[in-house]
Amino acid sequence: MEENDTDPTEQVPCTNDSGPEDHTQDHATLNYVGIEAVLDQMRRKAMKTGFEFNIMVVGQSGLGKSTLMNTLFKSKVSRKSCTPNYEEKIQKTVHLQSVSHVIEEKGVKMKLTVIDTPGFGDQIDNDNCWEPIVKYINEQYEKFLREELSINRKRRIPDTRVHCCVYFLPPTGHCLRPIDIEFLKRLGEIVSIVPVIAKADTLTIEERQEFRKKIQHDLQANEIRVYPQREYDEDAEDRILNDKIREKIPFAVVGTDREHQVNGNKVLGRKTKWGIIEVENVAHCEFTNFRDLLIRSHLQDLKDVTHNIHYETYRVRRLNDSNVNGLGLSSLSITTGENVL
Amino acid sequence: MISRVHSNHYSCVNFFLTLSLVRTLFSIYIINNEVYKLLISFRMTSPDVVRQMQDKNARPLSLSGHVGFDSLPDQLVNKSTSQGFCFNILCIGETGIGKSTLMDTLFNTNFENFESSHFEPKVKLRAQTYDLQESNVRLKLTIVNTVGFGDQMNKQESYQHVVDYIDTQFESYLQEELKIKRSLHNYHDSRIHACLYFIAPSGHSLKSLDLVTMKKLDSKVNIIPVIAKADTISKSELHKFKIKIMSELVSNGVQIYQFPIDDETVSKINTAMNGHLPFAVVGSTEEVKIGNKMVKARQYPWGVVQVENENHCDFVKLREMLICVNMEDLREQTHTRHYELYRRCKLEEMGFKDTDAESKPVSLQQTYEAKRQEFLGELQKREEEMRQMFVQRVKEKEMELKEAERELQAKFEQLKRLHHDETSKLDEKRRMLEDEINTFNKKKAATELLQAQAFNTNANIKKDKDRKNSGFM
Numbered sequence: 111m112e113e114n115d116t117d118p119t120e121q122v123p124c125t126n127d128s129g130p131e132d133h134t135q136d137h138a139t140l141n142y143v144g145i146e147a148v149l150d151q152m153r154r155k156a157m158k159t160g161f162e163f164n165i166m167v168v169g170q171s172g173l174g175k176s177t178l179m180n181t182l183f184k185s186k187v188s189r190k191s192c193t194p195n196y197e198e199k200i201q202k203t204v205h206l207q208s209v210s211h212v213i214e215e216k217g218v219k220m221k222l223t224v225i226d227t228p229g230f231g232d233q234i235d236n237d238n239c240w241e242p243i244v245k246y247i248n249e250q251y252e253k254f255l256r257e258e259l260s261i262n263r264k265r266r267i268p269d270t271r272v273h274c275c276v277y278f279l280p281p282t283g284h285c286l287r288p289i290d291i292e293f294l295k296r297l298g299e300i301v302s303i304v305p306v307i308a309k310a311d312t313l314t315i316e317e318r319q320e321f322r323k324k325i326q327h328d329l330q331a332n333e334i335r336v337y338p339q340r341e342y343d344e345d346a347e348d349r350i351l352n353d354k355i356r357e358k359i360p361f362a363v364v365g366t367d368r369e370h371q372v373n374g375n376k377v378l379g380r381k382t383k384w385g386i387i388e389v390e391n392v393a394h395c396e397f398t399n400f401r402d403l404l405i406r407s408h409l410q411d412l413k414d415v416t417h418n419i420h421y422e423t424y425r426v427r428r429l430n431d432s433n434v435n436g437l438g439l440s441s442l443s444i445t446t447g448e449n450v451l
Numbered sequence: 452m453i454s455r456v457h458s459n460h461y462s463c464v465n466f467f468l469t470l471s472l473v474r475t476l477f478s479i480y481i482i483n484n485e486v487y488k489l490l491i492s493f494r495m496t497s498p499d500v501v502r503q504m505q506d507k508n509a510r511p512l513s514l515s516g517h518v519g520f521d522s523l524p525d526q527l528v529n530k531s532t533s534q535g536f537c538f539n540i541l542c543i544g545e546t547g548i549g550k551s552t553l554m555d556t557l558f559n560t561n562f563e564n565f566e567s568s569h570f571e572p573k574v575k576l577r578a579q580t581y582d583l584q585e586s587n588v589r590l591k592l593t594i595v596n597t598v599g600f601g602d603q604m605n606k607q608e609s610y611q612h613v614v615d616y617i618d619t620q621f622e623s624y625l626q627e628e629l630k631i632k633r634s635l636h637n638y639h640d641s642r643i644h645a646c647l648y649f650i651a652p653s654g655h656s657l658k659s660l661d662l663v664t665m666k667k668l669d670s671k672v673n674i675i676p677v678i679a680k681a682d683t684i685s686k687s688e689l690h691k692f693k694i695k696i697m698s699e700l701v702s703n704g705v706q707i708y709q710f711p712i713d714d715e716t717v718s719k720i721n722t723a724m725n726g727h728l729p730f731a732v733v734g735s736t737e738e739v740k741i742g743n744k745m746v747k748a749r750q751y752p753w754g755v756v757q758v759e760n761e762n763h764c765d766f767v768k769l770r771e772m773l774i775c776v777n778m779e780d781l782r783e784q785t786h787t788r789h790y791e792l793y794r795r796c797k798l799e800e801m802g803f804k805d806t807d808a809e810s811k812p813v814s815l816q817q818t819y820e821a822k823r824q825e826f827l828g829e830l831q832k833r834e835e836e837m838r839q840m841f842v843q844r845v846k847e848k849e850m851e852l853k854e855a856e857r858e859l860q861a862k863f864e865q866l867k868r869l870h871h872d873e874t875s876k877l878d879e880k881r882r883m884l885e886d887e888i889n890t891f892n893k894k895k896a897a898t899e900l901l902q903a904q905a906f907n908t909n910a911n912i913k914k915d916k917d918r919k920n921s922g923f924m
Contacts (some may be wrong), residue, residue, distance in 0.1 A: 143559050145585040151779035153524045154716060161523050184516040211512040216521040261798050265787050282839055343531075362714035405521040406870045409525035418636050 129400040162251075162269050163409060164208075166301075167224065168243065168293070169278025170231040173308040178276075178365035179224055181378065182215035182401055183390060185371075187211050187224050204229040204242045209265040226273065231289055240293045240326075245270050247301055273416045274337070274404065275301045278308040279360060283321050286328040294334045300424065301339035302415055304404065310362035310395050311380065311387045318362045325360055338408070342415060364389050535589035538778060539639045540622075541576075541672065542594065543613060543647025543664065545601035548679045553647075553734035554594050556747060556758060557770055558583060561713055561736065562594065574612045576642075591640065601660060608735025615641055617671050621793040642790060644781045645708070645773060646672040647677040650729060654688050666706045666901070671789055673708035675701075681731030681764050682749065682756045689731055696729055709778050710772060717870040725773050730765035733758055780784050 167175040176188030185348045187209065201340060208225040230239055250271045267290070275297060279290060297303055305325070329336060336359060338352040366380045366389055378389040389397045404412075425443075497739050534873065543923040546569050555562055578595040583589045595616070602611055623850060648665060650657065665674055676696065678684070684692060707728065708719035736759050739748040747758040758766050773781075800823060 113627050119569060143583075143585055144770060145536075145583060145590050146588045147775040148590075148778045149528050149532065151776065152531060153528055154714060155779055155783070156524045156527050158714060163518075163520075166911060175663055182518070184514045184518050185512045187512065211510055213512050213514055213518075213520075214516060215518060218521045218523055219519055219733070220523070261803060263791065380858050401519065407526070409523060409532055412531065414636075423631070 111398040114181065122272065144151060155218055157219075159266065160174070160212075160221060161414070162221045162223075164223040164225065164270060164273050165404075166206075166227065166243075166247075166272045166275045167278065168230055168275060169308060170280065171228065173280060174365050175226070175278055177277075178278075178308070178363060179305075180226065180367045181365040181397070181405070183213065183222065185211075185213065187213075204239050206246050208240060223270070235287055235397060239289070239294055244296060244300065247297075248424065251300075251421055252428070255425055255428060270418055271421060272301050273412045275303045276369040277303050277305045279305055279325070281307055281309050281312050281321070281362075281400045283313060283317050285324045286332075291328065291332050291334070294329070294336070295332060298335045299319060300420055302339075302412055302420070304337050304358035306400060307360050307372075309364065311364050322358075322360065322362070337412065337415070339415075342419060358396065358399055361396040361403075363397045363400050364395040430446075479597040486635075495816055497783060512653070532589075534588060534636070536592060536778075537591045537593075538782070539593040539595065539641060539643050539645075539697055541597075541613070541617070541643045542649065543597050543646060543668075544679060545651060545861070546571075546599060548649045548651060550596055550647075550679075551735050552736060553677075553679070553732060555651075555736045556734040556766070557773070558592065567598045568597075569602045571602055571607060572596070573598050573603070574609045576612060576616045591639070595643065606660050609660065611665050614667055614671065615666070617668070618793070621790055622797075624790065625794055625797065628901075642674050644785045648674055648675050648676045650676055650696065652678055652680050652683045652731075654684055654691075654692050658700050662699065662703055662705070665707070666703060669706040670792065673784055673789070674705075675708050675769075676729035677769065678729050678731040680733065684731070693727075693729060693731070708781070708784070712779055717776055720776065721772075724768060727768055730769040730772075732766045732769055733764040752919050 115116065151401060165179075167179060169175050179188045180186055181285075184425050204223055204227055206227050208223050208403070209225045212219060212221050223372055227243060230243070233239070254267060254269065254271055257263060277290075277297075281285070294303060294305070307313070307318070307321065307325075313321060330336075335341075338355055340349075340352075340356070343349040343352055364380060364387055366378055367376070368380070369376045370379045370386050371377075372386055372388060374380065377386075378390070379386045389392050463852050540554070544556065546567055551562065558581075560581070560583065562579065575598040577598055578593055578596055580591060580593045582589045583592055591644050597613060599799055600613075603609065609802050623638065623641055624638070627633055628635065646668060648661070648668075650661060665676070668674055678689070678692065678696075681689065710717075710724070710725050712718040733749065734754075735747050735749045737747070737749070738745040739755050739757075741748065741755065741757065746760075747756075749756045761767055803819070805849050
């Protein structure tokens with residue numbers, strides 16, 4: 111095996127009459143092969159097929175989940191805004207509803223699905239309120255697995271797996287409650303969780319810091335793994351980047367879809383009698399960090415972690431379960447009857 | 452004082468009222484705007500909104516600000532760049548037709564391929580993997596060359612090795628995919644993404660070996676035919692040759708790889724290139740000075756054939772199509788079309804189906820389990836049979852042995868009797884002999900006695916005679 115380091119900055123004029131516009135300057139190099147054009151091809155293909163992203167919001171009612179989703183994606187993506195006759199009712203059981211939208215920005219199409227969990231943590235007896243959620247997540251994995259295992263598969267398997275779960279913590283200022291710990295513990299194993307402190311404008315900056323420290327301590331004490339998980343850092347660079355993010359988890363966010371005038375600019379904010387809380391101001395709340403993490407830098411990573419790690423774990427578990435009866439899909443030589451499993 | 456406070460309060464309230472009025476008006480304006488947008492999107496999408504909601508269909512939505520997911524393609528590209536790309540090319544062609552040279556020229560490296568002899572007994576495939584890097588893109592390139600293709604006297608089995616090799620790569624990918632603990636994203640994909648078929652520049656038509664091989668491979672791999680050593684054909688002959696080749700391929704139903712024309716950005720160039728197939732290429736790693744720069748070329752006494760000159764040969768077109776424009780599409784076609792076909796055939800061959808006899812969907816595992824039970828059942832039956840047979844054999848053997856034992860016993864008895872007879876006979880004989888000896892002894896004794904007597908009598912007579920004689924005197 112050998113390496114060839116070609117330097118495309120060598121500009122040598124060359125007599126080449128034909129060739130597409132965007133490649134003429136590349137053809138000027140003598141040792142040009144063209145391997146890096148594969149990046150463009152990939153980009154083109156990605157833009158044509160579009161992206162899919164499924165995000166789940168979990169939290170008690172009244173914590174501002176729908177508003178935060180609307181703020182995050184700058185349009186009415188939540189269930190509340192979609193159903194014409196929406197009434198705020200406390201559901202008797204937790205059941206999940208998902209709404210899908212296709213949003214486009216600068217040529218990039220994304221099919222966004224927001225899965226809402228009304229009724230979570232709202233009852234008097236909240237035992238096992240995470241079960242419908244766990245069941246839903248596993249159902250999506252199961253659907254994907256079944257499609258992947260079928261003989262005639264589709265070209266692109268529709269991806270309904272939950273890529274990210276945003277968990278809303280009420281701004282009590284104390285520490286994690288039992289329901290939080292139970293939920294985070296169970297779901298941290300099967301999906302990437304990003305915890306946020308909701309309605310953070312009720313806490314001052316110092317209170318937020320305290321609260322965050324306590325939460326981080328609780329998370330560590332209960333061995334809860336939230337995104338970005340330490341074990342999946344690929345190299346030192348990743349680790350440094352993710353460590354910075356991990357220091358800030360959970361993000362203290364404020365959501366709104368109203369705009370106000372501040373210093374002549376229109377900003378998203380909440381207007382109160384004592385001032386305007388600017389959502390996109392880093393000094394006021396950490397919404398920008400949260401949005402950047404989720405969308406601008408780690409969206410692909412979230413999808414990859416879901417596909418490569420969580421889905422694979424589910425698949426191993428599922429195939430091993432059926433292995434209890436002595437089933438394993440690894441030996442395909444069953445027809446010849448040679449290898450007895 | 453109270454009244455002043457009151458008036459102040461009143462003015463404050465007035466102020467706040469106007470402010471809130473402005474705010475409400477403003478928000479109403481915004482809400483109206485949103486509602487308007489919503490209505491438009493409703494109108495544009497479908498008349499029945501409720502049904503759409505129930506269908507959970509995605510409705511298009513417009514954003515009121517910059518969200519930031521337009522960086523998604525960049526994120527994807529960055530991730531892929533850090534992982535690196537993988538590309539596998541298979542070169543099929545006769546020995547000495549210029550496969551290795553073309554690969555060297557294409558990728559600007561010396562791949563260190565040694566020449567192979569013409570006396571290979573069978574067609575072999577030799578695969579070599581290289582790590583190339585250009586700016587920040589890492590490519591793991593595998594080049595598979597056929598060794599000894601077309602050299603044998605009997606070429607009937609030539610294509611079989613190639614087909615087997617391709618199938619083996621698909622098989623190993625399938626195995627990896629069906630494993631329980633798998634690591635697909637780390638897996639070194641060895642499936643062949645592109646197959647360059649080198650056609651000898653005879654100028655007439657395709658050889659039958661070419662047709663047969665391409666026909667067998669067209670459903671397994673993306674075939675790109677190239678005319679090798681194109682500097683031996685003149686332009687007019689080349690044109691006729693190309694037309695002849697394409698018509699032969701079409702009339703024989705060989706499906707070569709067509710460059711994709713569904714994407715607007717590349718459809719124009721791809722359609723143009725589709726018309727230039729098969730590419731007439733010249734490969735060279737030597738450099739010749741033309742004007743004031745060095746170009747890759749072949750120097751003849753009558754001129755210089757420049758590899759990268761479009762008037763001289765189609766090398767640039769090939770490089771463009773194979774690497775710059777369609778590498779990703781080649782990989783995708785291999786994965787979604789050829790590999791899926793292989794997978795489907797393989798699994799159906801093993802008896803897995805998506806739906807069973809009542810056309811109810813059946814999962815892979817159910818079929819697998821059913822098959823396994825069947826297999827186990829059969830195994831058990833065979834085991835039983837074997838056991839029965841074993842028991843039977845043992846019985847038979849036992850009887851045989853008993854029989855033998857009895858025979859032996861009988862023989863022993865007989866021998867014993869014989870021995871007894873013999874012994875008694877011998878005894879008899881001995882007795883007789885002893886009797887005879889006794890008789891003889893007796894006789895002997897008697898004779899001796901008689902002799903002794905006779906002697907005594909003689910002596911007496913002599914004595915008497917002597918006495919008589921002496922008496923006389």
